[in-house]
Every structure is written in structure tokens, then in C-alpha cells.
Amino acid sequence: MKYRIVVLAKQVPDTRNVGKDAMKADGTVNRAALPAIFNPEDLNALEQALRIKDRFPGSEIIVLTMGPFRAAEIIRESLYRGADRGYLITDRKFAGSDTLATSYAISLAVKKLEPYHFVISGRQAIDGDTAQVGPQTAEKLHLPQVTYAEDILDIEKDSVTIKRRIEMGVEIVKSTLPVAITVHGSAPSCRARLAKLVMKYKHARTITELQEETKDYTDLYSHRPYLQIDEWTVADLNADAEMLGLSGSPTKVKKIENVVLAHKESTRLTADDKDVEWLMQELISRHVIG
Amino acid sequence: MNNIFVYCEVSEEKSISDVSLELLSKGRKLANELGVKLEAIVLGDKIENLEGNLYPYGVDVIHYADDKRLFPFLTLPHSTLLIDLFKKEKPEVVLFGATSIGRDIAPRIASALRCGLTADCTSLEIGDHFENRTQKEYKSLLYQIRPAFGGNIIATIINPDTRPQMATVREGVMKKEIVNPNYKGKLKSIDAKGLLKDEDFIVQIIERHIEKSKVNIKNAGIIVSGGYGVGSRENFKMLYDLAEVLGADVGATRAAVDAGFEDHERQIGQTGVTVRPKLYIACGISGAVQHRAGMDQSAQIISINTDPNAPINFIADYTIIGNVNDIIPKMIKYYKKNSK
Ligand SMILES: Cc1cc2nc3c(=O)[nH]c(=O)nc-3n(C[C@H](O)[C@H](O)[C@H](O)COP(=O)(O)OP(=O)(O)OC[C@H]3O[C@@H](n4cnc5c(N)ncnc54)[C@H](O)[C@@H]3O)c2cc1C
Ligand SMILES: Cc1cc2nc3c(=O)[nH]c(=O)nc-3n(C[C@H](O)[C@H](O)[C@H](O)COP(=O)(O)OP(=O)(O)OC[C@H]3O[C@@H](n4cnc5c(N)ncnc54)[C@H](O)[C@@H]3O)c2cc1C
Numbered sequence: 001m002k003y004r005i006v007v008l009a010k011q012v013p014d015t016r017n018v019g020k021d022a023m024k025a026d027g028t029v030n031r032a033a034l035p036a037i038f039n040p041e042d043l044n045a046l047e048q049a050l051r052i053k054d055r056f057p058g059s060e061i062i063v064l065t066m067g068p069f070r071a072a073e074i075i076r077e078s079l080y081r082g083a084d085r086g087y088l089i090t091d092r093k094f095a096g097s098d099t100l101a102t103s104y105a106i107s108l109a110v111k112k113l114e115p116y117h118f119v120i121s122g123r124q125a126i127d128g129d130t131a132q133v134g135p136q137t138a139e140k141l142h143l144p145q146v147t148y149a150e151d152i153l154d155i156e157k158d159s160v161t162i163k164r165r166i167e168m169g170v171e172i173v174k175s176t177l178p179v180a181i182t183v184h185g186s187a188p189s190c191r192a193r194l195a196k197l198v199m200k201y202k203h204a205r206t207i208t209e210l211q212e213e214t215k216d217y218t219d220l221y222s223h224r225p226y227l228q229i230d231e232w233t234v235a236d237l238n239a240d241a242e243m244l245g246l247s248g249s250p251t252k253v254k255k256i257e258n259v260v261l262a263h264k265e266s267t268r269l270t271a272d273d274k275d276v277e278w279l280m281q282e283l284i285s286r287h288v289i290g
Numbered sequence: 291m292n293n294i295f296v297y298c299e300v301s302e303e304k305s306i307s308d309v310s311l312e313l314l315s316k317g318r319k320l321a322n323e324l325g326v327k328l329e330a331i332v333l334g335d336k337i338e339n340l341e342g343n344l345y346p347y348g349v350d351v352i353h354y355a356d357d358k359r360l361f362p363f364l365t366l367p368h369s370t371l372l373i374d375l376f377k378k379e380k381p382e383v384v385l386f387g388a389t390s391i392g393r394d395i396a397p398r399i400a401s402a403l404r405c406g407l408t409a410d411c412t413s414l415e416i417g418d419h420f421e422n423r424t425q426k427e428y429k430s431l432l433y434q435i436r437p438a439f440g441g442n443i444i445a446t447i448i449n450p451d452t453r454p455q456m457a458t459v460r461e462g463v464m465k466k467e468i469v470n471p472n473y474k475g476k477l478k479s480i481d482a483k484g485l486l487k488d489e490d491f492i493v494q495i496i497e498r499h500i501e502k503s504k505v506n507i508k509n510a511g512i513i514v515s516g517g518y519g520v521g522s523r524e525n526f527k528m529l530y531d532l533a534e535v536l537g538a539d540v541g542a543t544r545a546a547v548d549a550g551f552e553d554h555e556r557q558i559g560q561t562g563v564t565v566r567p568k569l570y571i572a573c574g575i576s577g578a579v580q581h582r583a584g585m586d587q588s589a590q591i592i593s594i595n596t597d598p599n600a601p602i603n604f605i606a607d608y609t610i611i612g613n614v615n616d617i618i619p620k621m622i623k624y625y626k627k628n629s630k
Contacts, residue, residue, distance in 0.1 A: 271612025
């Protein structure tokens with residue numbers, strides 16, 4: 001059997017490792033200073049896809065990422081690890097999309113890749129932190145969903161057995177194919193880049209990136225068409241613009257407060273009840289805890 | 291205005307989970323503020339004393355589906371029943387636990403109903419909104435307050451135009467409160483047999499068991515870390531108690547690991563893991579350079595130490611001078627007192 005696997009991967013600011021270096025003078029996080037990385041659980045998702053391909057040679061992995069032009073990096077990173085191709089979903093009209101509008105756009109892109117057997121995403125992105133895009137994409141595609149997956153245990157012709165990691169322990173479930181899976185961070189980590197693939201794909205570019213290159217790639221690309229990373233816009237997806245961006249998003253951000261993490265001077269306290277209570281109130285009011 | 295609904299999860303013991311009782315308590319308060327009713331949804335199998343348990347939380351209606359195929363939880367049959375119910379009842383607000391169940395099913399339903407969903411709220415309030423763009427005034431919306439960006443910002447989210455307004459809330463965030471032990475509502479049954487189709491069961495549960503998850507303190511947002519000064523493996527349990535209420539993980543120094551207080555996989559430092567949480571609580575840790583190497587990039591550090599001159603105090607944002615065994619229980623007590 002050969003399977004077609006669509007992996008959803010997002011480029012995110014590295015919100016986990018906010019050191020003192022990414023802090024502004026007022027103690028809030030400078031989000032722009034955070035490096036852009038491959039969303040951690042999406043790497044776990046990619047690894048699950050690669051394992052299917054290991055087991056069923058000839059299977060195909062297609063990575064979809066929606067984001068600004070620089071998110072093409074996610075596709076290259078995936079190619080270096082064994083994905084076969086990828087598409088960058090990018091358009092100004094996507095800006096301001098909440099998870100409903102995001103999953104609408106992503107589901108249209110996945111539909112263009114029919115017939116597929118698996119849609120594998122991370123459980124949660126570390127910026128929006130909602131864990132909603134996976135299940136919402138599944139619903140839009142009318143697929144069964146298996147969330148919090150830790151491992152794909154077995155694949156038969158048109159069914160898959162998956163281990164889920166949930167609060168009480170683990171659950172083993174079996175689903176028919178095609179299926180949407182969201183992968184938990186406790187799943188095996190992603191393999192490293194392969195030198196051979198880095199050599200093969202290091203010149204892979206989107207059209208927009210090519211326009212910014214000073215070097216002329218025309219000749220190289222005519223011999224190696226696989227280096228072309230396609231961009232899909234609203235028009236390519238045949239999407240209803242009303243269902244995208246702000247107009248397609250039922251949720252609105254009314255207000256954003258920055259959490260004040262750093263404090264300038266060290267505060268000395270005693271073990272007295274009133275000191276300990278003051279500290280807990282202080283941390284709660286600054287949203288450091290609670 | 292229509293009513294507030296709470297999706298109630300069924301626990302392993304086949305009763306209603308704490309997180310759902312907490313949401314019913316919050317739902318009752320919101321319902322009072324809006325002048326509407328509180329309705330609970332329970333999809334399960336032979337739940338004991340359902341009415342006696344739920345009405346005291348101020349529940350006006352229980353929608354109950356009793357079918358052995360509904361426990362343990364499966365996404366598709368539960369979604370089918372909820373979508374059908376919401377299309378008929380048109381709730382104003384629906385609340386779910388931010389658990390592996392709530393976070394699995396709520397987005398699927400929001401997608402089907404094309405309504406907004408806010409994840410992992412830490413607070414829910416009622417408020418008005420004026421939309422500048424359209425010059426439109428909205429009364430009594432649900433303000434859904436949640437952390438995002440790994441806890442670095444707190445956002446207030448609203449859903450002005452679509453209903454229901456849906457949110458998930460983590461366990462322990464809202465307070466469980468019985469409003470009146472004699473409160474009485476009514477039970478309405480959901481026709482699961484009639485509504486569920488074979489295709490709702492294409493995902494099957496083969497096996498379930500309790501299994502400890504692997505330690506992963508690297509990505510923890512808050513770490514309660516213990517050193518040799520904690521004194522014993524027994525005392526370390528207190529650190530776990532504090533970690534549990536704060537949603538934190540537990541770490542340790544090499545001296546604590548060598549003394550057998552904690553396992554090596556939790557060791558932080560040069561020969562352990564490197565962490566950068568937003569809050570690091572160092573309990574009975576002197577702050578040797580090999581330990582600091584693994585934690586000095588933490589955004590906030592609290593040191594609890596009997597020695598005012600312990601080196602860790604000089605990189606800490608807050609220092610509490612005193613015995614860790616006295617201070618931790620106080621932290622738990624005052625966190626609980628002030629967090630709700
Ligand atoms: C402060 C703030 C709060 C927000 N709160 C909410 C909210 O409560 N509700 C809401 O609906 N929206 C919310 N949003 C909007 C939301 O962050 C965006 O819609 C975002 O694009 C997707 O959500 P996420 O980052 O939470 O992804 P998640 O749902 O956590 O992502 C899960 C998985 O889906 C896949 N995926 C997600 N996005 C992409 C992508 N762009 N390309 C490829 N794969 C992807 C990945 O595999 C990922 O691991 C909020 C935004 C901000 C700035
Ligand atoms: C090559 C090398 C690698 C190393 N790698 C690591 C590493 O990866 N991680 C690591 O942690 N260490 C490492 N070490 C060990 C390190 O040098 C220190 O020995 C160790 O960190 C000390 O641990 P501690 O702070 O728990 O203990 P101690 O230094 O003994 O400090 C205990 C502290 O607790 C306080 N205290 C005592 N009783 C109480 C009480 N009741 N209440 C409150 N406070 C109390 C004391 O005042 C003291 O400050 C390494 C050492 C070497 C040589």
C-alpha cells in the first residue's frame with residue numbers, strides 16, 4: 001500500500017523560551033524579538049508521517065503551511081527531513097483569521113490534494129495556543145478525528161490504530177481511513193535533517209523568494225522543477241473571501257494585556273503570612289501564575 | 291435571550307467530572323446576571339443520581355442521553371448529539387472543560403455551527419462592546435479572557451455576531467459551589483438511538499489504561515524546584531502539591547537527586563536539563579554555578595532559603611527567607627485564597 005499524507009505545520013514565534021534577552025524594559029515580552037521556529041508539536045506530526053513513509057515506501061508526504069512569505073522555511077525544513085513537497089498558503093486576505101477562518105482555508109487546500117489518507121497536524125501551536133485548527137479542519141473535511149495521538153501503532157489497508165495520550169492514561173483507538181490526527185508533544189521527536197536532502201533542496205524557493213534573489217535560478221529550475229515551492233492564494237483555493245480574515249472570524253480580540261514578567265529589583269520577604277500572601281497576590285495580578 | 295449550556299463530562303467513576311461542576315457553578319452566576327436559565331448536557335451510560343447531583347448547582351434543565359455507546363467518550367457520536375441539540379435550542383453560551391475531551395469536541399462543534407470558540411479561558415465576565423468600524427453597540431456579551439503566546443499575553447475575546455458564544459475552561463479555574471441543596475430542575479431525554487448512525491462509530495476504542503506520562507520539564511511554564519535544603523523525599527511531596535495547584539512541573543538540584551529525594555530525569559543544571567520557564571521557584575537551593583547554568587534564564591525567580599546570603603538570592607526577583615517546609619503550605623493556602 002502507498003499512502004498520501006498531508007501534514008499541517010505552522011511557523012510560530014518561540015514563546016516557550018522567553019529568556020531575559022527577549023524582554024522589554026517594562027518587563028513585557030518583545031514578541032518581535034522571538035525567533036520564528038517550526039511549531040514543536042508539528043515536528044512530532046511530521047515524524048509520524050515519515051514513519052508511515054518508512055513503513056510503506058512510495059508513500060507521499062505533502063506539507064501545507066499557511067502564513068507570511070517567510071513561512072516557506074517550514075516547507076524547506078520538512079523537505080530536508082523527508083517530505084516530498086509542500087505548499088505555502090499565503091495571501092493578505094488571510095490576515096486576522098481566527099481558528100474557524102484558518103481551518104476553512106486549510107481545508108480547501110487539503111481538498112486540492114485528494115485523494116489523501118491522512119491529515120496529520122500538531123495538537124497545538126505555541127502562539128495562538130488554542131488546539132482548535134486540527135479538529136475544525138477535520139470537521140470541514142468530514143473526516144473522523146483522533147486527537148492527542150502519541151503513536152501510530154498499526155496500519156492495515158484502510159484502517160489505522162493509534163495510541164492517544166489523555167489525562168487518565170492512554171487510549172488505543174482504531175479508525176477508518178481517511179482520518180485527521182493531531183499529534184501530542186509526548187510523541188517521538190522528529191528526526192534530524194538528512195545531509196543528502198539538504199543538498200538536494202537547499203535552493204528550493206517560492207516564486208516570491210525567487211523574485212528577491214539576486215542570482216538567476218531559471219536554468220537550475222528548468223532541470224530541477226521539484227525546487228519550486230508553490231504558493232496558493234485565495235484565488236487558487238477558490239475560497240469565499242467573506243469566510244476569511246476578519247470577516248470570516250466570529251471571534252474578535254477586544255483587548256490584549258502584556259504579562260509583566262520581569263521585575264527590576266529583587267524583593268526581600270519573610271516567612272510571615274502577610275508577606276507570603278502579598279507575593280501570591282502580586283504574581284496573580286501580574287498573571288505570572290493563575 | 292437564550293440560555294447557558296454546560297457540556298458535562300462523565301468521569302471514570304461514571305459521575306460528573308469536577309471541571310463540569312465548576313462550570314455549572316460559573317454558568318449559574320452568568321445565568322443570573324443575564325436573567326436566563328442554566329442547562330446541563332450529559333451524554334453517558336447509567337449515570338447514578340444524576341438529578342440529585344446536578345440540581346443543587348442551580349441547574350434548570352438536564353438534557354440526558356443514556357446509551358452504553360456514549361461512554362467512554364467518542365468524538366463523533368457526542369458531536370452528532372450536541373450539534374442536533376444546539377440547532378434546536380440555540381444556546382446563548384456553551385461552556386466546555388479544557389480537557390482532552392472538551393478540547394477535542396468543542397472545536398468540531400464550533401466548526402459545524404460556524405460560531406466562535408475561545409480556548410482555555412481563565413476568566414469569564416459579562417460586558418458590553420461598541421464596534422467602532424460598524425458603529426454598532428452590543429449588550430451583555432461574554433468576555434472570554436485567556437492567556438496566549440505561551441502565557442506572555444492575556445487576551446479578552448468576544449463573539450459579537452455569532453451564537454452560541456463558546457469557551458473552554460481548565461479544571462480548577464472556577465470554583466465549585468452548590469447554590470441550593472433543594473434546587474429543582476427538570477430532566478429532558480435525548481433520543482440517542484434515533485439520532486446516532488452507524489457512521490458515528492467508525493472510530494472505536496480498543497483499549498484504555500492508566501499509564502504515567504514521561505517527564506518533560508523542558509517546556510514547563512512554571513517549575514517548582516527543590517534542593518538539598520528540602521530535606522527528604524517525603525518533603526518533596528509538598529513541592530508536588532504546590533506544583534499541582536500552580537499547574538507547574540517539579541525540578542531538582544543534583545544534591546537533591548544524589549540524596550535520593552528526586553529522580554535524575556528532573557535534574558536541572560549543567561549535567562541535567564536547561565529550562566527557561568516564566569517562573570522558577572527555587573526551594574532550599576544554594577545556587578551553585580552548575581545549577582544556575584540550567585535555570586538563570588528563567589523570566590522570574592523566587593528563592594526560598596534559610597540563608598539570606600545564599601548565592602541564588604542574588605539572581606532571584608523575590609527572596610523569602612525562611613524554612614521551606616513552613617513556606618510552601620502557606621503559598622498553597624494563599625494561592626487558593628486569592629486565585630478565584
Ligand atoms: C492573543 C490571541 C488569542 C487568540 N485566541 C483565539 C481563540 O480563543 N479562538 C480562536 O478561534 N482564535 C484565536 N486566535 C486566533 C488564532 O491564534 C489563529 O487563528 C491561528 O492562526 C490558529 O490558531 P492556533 O495558533 O491556536 O493554532 P492551533 O489550533 O493551536 O494549531 C493546531 C495545529 O493546527 C495546524 N495549524 C494551525 N495553524 C496553521 C497554519 N497557519 N498553517 C498550517 N498549519 C496550521 C498545526 O498543525 C498546529 O499544530 C487568537 C489570536 C491571538 C493573537
Ligand atoms: C561537574 C559538575 C556538574 C554538576 N552539575 C550539576 C547540575 O547539573 N545540577 C545541579 O543542580 N548541580 C550540579 N552540580 C552540583 C553543584 O555544584 C551543587 O553541589 C548543587 O547544585 C547543590 O545543590 P543544592 O543547592 O540542592 O544543595 P546545597 O548546596 O547543599 O544547598 C542547600 C541550600 O538549602 C538551604 N536550606 C537548608 N535547609 C533549608 C530549609 N529548611 N529551608 C530553606 N532552605 C534551606 C541552605 O541554606 C542551602 O542554601 C555539579 C557539580 C559538578 C562538580
